[in-house]
Amino acid sequence: MIPNAQRPMLHFLLILTVASTVGLQGWSILFNNFAVEVVGLDGAEVGLIQSIREIPGFLALLVVFVLLLVREHRLAAFSILCLGLGVALTGFFPTLGGLILTTLIMSFGFHYFETTNNSLTLQYFTTTTAPLVYGRLRSIAALASIGTAGLIWILGGLLDFRWMYLLLGALVMILACWALCLKPSRPDLPLQNQRMVLRRRYFLYYFLTFMSGARRQIFIAFSLFLLVKVFDYSVRDMTILFIINNLINFLFNPLIGRAIVHFGERRILSVEYCGIICVFLTYAFTTSPLLAGAMYIVDFVLFNFAVAVNTYFQKVADPADIAPSMAVGFTINHIAAVVLPVVGGALWMLDYRIPFIFGAVLGAMNLIAVQFIKTEKIEGAGT
Incomplete structure (x- = not known):
């Protein structure tokens, strides 16, 4: 049972987890077909983009310095906004350079959200409730993955890649904007080291x-x-x-x-x-x-x-x-x-x-x- 004082952060993270899953799964499901059929990439170029996608994961430690400028829950929501923007723009730049750029935007959003998601979960929930929250977040992510696949299956017969990416990215950005309007933080938690x-x-x-x-x-x-x-x-x-x-x-x-x-x-x-x-x-x-x-x-x-x-x-x-x-x-x-x-x-x-x-x-x-x-x-x- 999650205490009432912790529920605002739980709802905040649930919204952003759904948004993150929709964005990443949507991008991933469409990526290979888009890269081959529209952009015309070969295996080496696809491998290059997949490697570039991991660069923001290496740079996750920069979150420490970003937190000097913005509060952590705000950074989580802005990260999802960045993820949605990268997904939405993907179909409008059907070149190798364009795909590298939009992949980096999307990936920075995803990796920075994952970093702040873990951090907020461990800060706001006790040692007895944090595992339960992790379980609930991953459960809702699995359900969102199935829903995203179903949505793409339906849209695949109606829209081309550009508009599917745009629609999925816009949905992610709407959820991020909704999260930005929430105030899930609490003033009674220990201040985090800013180094x-x-x-x-x-x-x-x-x-x-x-x-x-x-x-x-x-x-x-x-x-x-x-x-x-x-x-x-x-x-x-x-x-x-x-x-x-x-x-x-x-x-x-x-x-x-x-x-x-x-x-x-x-x-x-x-x-x-x-x-x-x-x-x-x-x-x-x-x-x-x-x-x-x-x-x-x-x-x-x-x-x-x-x-x-x-x-x-x-x-x-x-x-x-x-x-x-x-x-x-x-x-x-x-x-x-x-x-x-x-x-x-x-x-x-x-x-x-x-x-x-x-x-x-x-x-x-x-x-x-x-x-x-x-x-x-x-x-x-x-x-």
């Missing part, structure tokens, strides 16, 4: 955040490619998987939040990493398309367990360190976004099993690391 924070006692959080980014890249870059390249999944097959995944996320994310509260971060993350080891090894050695698809669904569910890394940090951090640490953590999380796809792609060319075996090794390292999680509050601000 970059790096502390030795947060090392475990930094390590788990980096490893979570590495795991995410293997999931994004190679799991879907495995299903299509090795097991010959069709577009229809992938669409069914997309719907199943998001329905499961809608139903189970609130349960994941409750499980974190009940069992604690160490046990939940241990389950995640044990599951990752099994999933990645199955990817590597199965010859069954159905089993590989089932593992993708399990992989998708386990991906949501990673919120326990943030709730662990909430329990051990100084309250004033949350905003700058979320910005630094988001940058650390994205280091793997540049390295792993390139290295993993080279390893794939030797044997497609190697990236997944490597992922299982990363899972084992994480499993060992999370055994050092202590969730009692650490007092003092030592460095």
